[in-house]
Amino acid sequence: MSAGNLATAGLTKAFGGVRAVDDATVEFHDGKINAVIGPNGSGKTTFFNCVTGMIRPDSGTVTYGGRDVTGRAPHRIAAAGIGRSFQLCRIFPRMTVRENVLAAVRPRGMAGLLRSAHDAGDVERARGWLRRVGIDHLEDVEARNLSYGQQKLLELAGVLMAEPETIMLDEPAGGVNPALIDRIAALVRELNAEGRTFIVVEHNMELVMSLSDHVVVFDRGRPIAEGPPDTVRADPAVLEAYLGV
Amino acid sequence: MRNVFEGRASSWVALLVGAAALLSFPIWSPNPYITSAGVVVLSYAVLSTSWNFVGGFTGYMSLGHAAWFGLGAYGTGLLIARAGVPAFLALGLAGVIVAVLAVPIGIAALRVRGASFVIVSIALVLVLLLVFQSWRDFTGGSEGLVVPRPFPDLSRPEHHVVFFYLFAVLLGLALLAWWTIDRSRFGLGLKAIREDEDKAQSLGVPTFAYKLVAFVVSATFTALGGGLYALWFGDLDPIFQFSILIGSYMVLMALLGGVRHLFGPVLGALVVGVAIEYFKVSYGDTQFHLVATGLLLAVVVLFMPDGVIPAVQGLLARFRPQQSSIREVSAAELKEEVKL
Numbered sequence: 334m335s336a337g338n339l340a341t342a343g344l345t346k347a348f349g350g351v352r353a354v355d356d357a358t359v360e361f362h363d364g365k366i367n368a369v370i371g372p373n374g375s376g377k378t379t380f381f382n383c384v385t386g387m388i389r390p391d392s393g394t395v396t397y398g399g400r401d402v403t404g405r406a407p408h409r410i411a412a413a414g415i416g417r418s419f420q421l422c423r424i425f426p427r428m429t430v431r432e433n434v435l436a437a438v439r440p441r442g443m444a445g446l447l448r449s450a451h452d453a454g455d456v457e458r459a460r461g462w463l464r465r466v467g468i469d470h471l472e473d474v475e476a477r478n479l480s481y482g483q484q485k486l487l488e489l490a491g492v493l494m495a496e497p498e499t500i501m502l503d504e505p506a507g508g509v510n511p512a513l514i515d516r517i518a519a520l521v522r523e524l525n526a527e528g529r530t531f532i533v534v535e536h537n538m539e540l541v542m543s544l545s546d547h548v549v550v551f552d553r554g555r556p557i558a559e560g561p562p563d564t565v566r567a568d569p570a571v572l573e574a575y576l577g578v
Numbered sequence: 579m580r581n582v583f584e585g586r587a588s589s590w591v592a593l594l595v596g597a598a599a600l601l602s603f604p605i606w607s608p609n610p611y612i613t614s615a616g617v618v619v620l621s622y623a624v625l626s627t628s629w630n631f632v633g634g635f636t637g638y639m640s641l642g643h644a645a646w647f648g649l650g651a652y653g654t655g656l657l658i659a660r661a662g663v664p665a666f667l668a669l670g671l672a673g674v675i676v677a678v679l680a681v682p683i684g685i686a687a688l689r690v691r692g693a694s695f696v697i698v699s700i701a702l703v704l705v706l707l708l709v710f711q712s713w714r715d716f717t718g719g720s721e722g723l724v725v726p727r728p729f730p731d732l733s734r735p736e737h738h739v740v741f742f743y744l745f746a747v748l749l750g751l752a753l754l755a756w757w758t759i760d761r762s763r764f765g766l767g768l769k770a771i772r773e774d775e776d777k778a779q780s781l782g783v784p785t786f787a788y789k790l791v792a793f794v795v796s797a798t799f800t801a802l803g804g805g806l807y808a809l810w811f812g813d814l815d816p817i818f819q820f821s822i823l824i825g826s827y828m829v830l831m832a833l834l835g836g837v838r839h840l841f842g843p844v845l846g847a848l849v850v851g852v853a854i855e856y857f858k859v860s861y862g863d864t865q866f867h868l869v870a871t872g873l874l875l876a877v878v879v880l881f882m883p884d885g886v887i888p889a890v891q892g893l894l895a896r897f898r899p900q901q902s903s904i905r906e907v908s909a910a911e912l913k914e915e916v917k918l
């Protein structure tokens with residue numbers, strides 16, 4: 334595993350006159366837990382959306398595994414091996430928990446498409462991930478009836494079902510209770526130990542500092558500092574961005 | 579497990595009874611007029627089931643599905659009247675032509691979502707209405723197009739009976755296709771699009787291709803329904819074939835029965851179709867049947883937003899002894915949460 338598997342160069346995206354992401358050049362560390370932090374409105378989520386194809390950047394490139402994937406459709410980015418969660422947790426509310434996870438199965442060919450959605454092998458794999466995140470007892474429940482924390486776990490199970498090598502989480506700890514934050518952090522560590530690269534946007538500094546190997550700090554659309562948590566924490570530019578001028 | 583099996587057996591019985599009642603209709607129908615009304619209702623069932631490939635799976639509400647109905651009807655009629663193609667070959671060819679046409683139209687229309695898609699679908703049917711009205715030399719314009727009857731030797735009542743069964747076959751095929759997709763991985767992907775399109779795509783579902791396939795299948799079945807209608811009715815007029823009203827009926831029927839259920843559109847077509855035919859007889863030329871249809875839609879949206887089938891299922895579930903209620907499940911979850 335080499336460094337810079339997922340990297341951006343000069344990535345820029347403007348909305349009207351505001352440059353939400355402004356000439357961002359970032360290299361994420363492979364096989365590590367990377368964190369992206371920054372004040373509100375510093376462009377973290379827009380950066381995520383540009384990388385995962387939800388938004389087409391105005392200029393700059395995104396490369397993954399040495400290939401240019403800039404502006405590719407989200408399902409192609411997903412197929413390339415990048416999974417993601419969303420800021421306010423997005424699930425399929427009127428589908429069961431099991432179906433939510435099965436929706437991430439990628440069928441091949443006509444026969445694969447028309448095979449039962451509840452194919453025994455797929456269901457077994459889905460159940461495995463649900464067990465892993467701890468909500469397998471709810472697999473027949475409609476997803477909208479889950480608590481917010483359970484929905485977050487469900488979203489993670491769905492992302493994992495697609496077997497991504499790189500997982501981008503947008504505020505995994507947002508709006509969940511402290512016990513669940515610990516559980517999500519433990520899961521991220523386990524999955525990272527199995528070889529998955531993580532890129533996590535997070536506001537909870539305690540979590541960022543304890544979880545991540547490498548921190549990238551965004552301010553006004555571009556990275557202003559990066560390095561191990563301790564180094565970044567002491568960086569004057571970071572303190573200024575957070576505490577104001 | 580036993581319960582599931584019993585549930586399956588009873589739904590098979592219900593299916594067989596329903597199919598037998600439907601298929602024996604021409605036998606117990608009191609007169610040819612009623613039989614012809616039965617053909618109309620059955621054609622509605624075909625159309626709303628066809629609409630449901632897009633509306634039910636992907637949640638894209640097309641109000642302009644009459645475009646496919648009209649194209650299928652005129653395609654069939656013109657191939658017979660202008661090119662002398664045998665009737666049922668013309669029907670099949672019209673289906674193929676519409677399937678091919680639906681690809682570029684789908685690529686254009688499916689770029690927009692929600693209300694914008696509804697507007698685009700309405701625009702499509704209005705454009706086609708103008709084209710078929712104006713292009714007199716070819717389509718016959720507002721004077722109409724007479725489609726030669728495929729079975730000239732049959733009497734009028736026999737003609738109705740034959741077409742009742744032809745529509746029943748087409749309905750069977752449409753239901754079989756919907757059922758196949760419903761249980762498939764492809765179908766699950768379509769439903770994910772209905773729930774949250776961007777999320778589905780981020781999980782790897784090639785959303786555009788999926789939507790397009792559903793769109794083409796839907797258009798093709800609707801066109802076959804239109805073609806069969808042309809062969810049965812024998813007289814086409816753009817104002818009736820490319821009408822917003824027919825498109826709205828398809829939506830109303832599917833919503834009324836329940837878009838998430840295989841037989842929802844059929845049930846909706848039975849209720850609305852019978853009501854429309856009844857109101858037409860009772861109120862003749864007045865437009866009261868439109869008012870009544872509008873009221874029906876309002877009642878459904880207000881009281882049964884998921885349609886009749888889920889509403890009835892919910893009602894039945896209330897009277898059944900309950901094994902585990904939602905409440906118990908959430909109590910168990912609460913304990914789980916406390917443990918965390």
